[in-house]
Amino acid sequence: DTAVSQTPKYLVTQMGNDKSIKCEQNLGHDTMYWYKQDSKKFLKIMFSYNNKELIINETVPNRFSPKSPDKAHLNLHINSLELGDSAVYFCASSPPRTTQETQYFGPGTRLLVL
């Protein structure tokens, strides 16, 4: 059983297009995250949601808009894609904040903007 899943796995698109990435977790976790991993393998948090509420919003261009329809799903919509958006995007989830906050990651979405 896949704990944290993302779709699509690969995404190749042209500059200026709009695209979405979807994430689902079946772990019963309350908190979900979006990370960007660049070509140097640096993981940087973008957003975090707790029970559908946005709790962390790092310095991310407003072309990136997360949306959490329920606590098991977190989607990421990107408008007007730029070359610099090419990266691997990881979704993660973690248990309620009163317990150990280990984050569990999805397999990643590899985005290439041409």
Added chain:
Amino acid sequence: EDQVTQSPEALRLQEGESSSLNCSYTVSGLRGLFWYRQDPGKGPEFLFTLYSAGEEKEKERLKATLTKKESFLHITAPKPEDSATYLCAVQAWAGNNRKLIWGLGTSLAVNP
């Protein structure tokens, strides 16, 4: 500023040759240090969490230790299947919430 530095960047070992990876950190009020393993083309996989200086945790050939300024991931008699990138992260405050600050990782290659 909260920061995590991992060394070395890359490490090549022969099978059975033990070594250690280092993670040094500066964070105001450590609330947890995490070790993850990342295989090529996959998401990070959780290994350990350490919360206080002096704490140690073990899993198969891996042992993680924590001091007030750094953590070590000791690999004893590694096998080729231990080849991966090992990532360290510390939990820091983001307003009233917490976030993970990540190092760049150590890429480990174990030759048979």
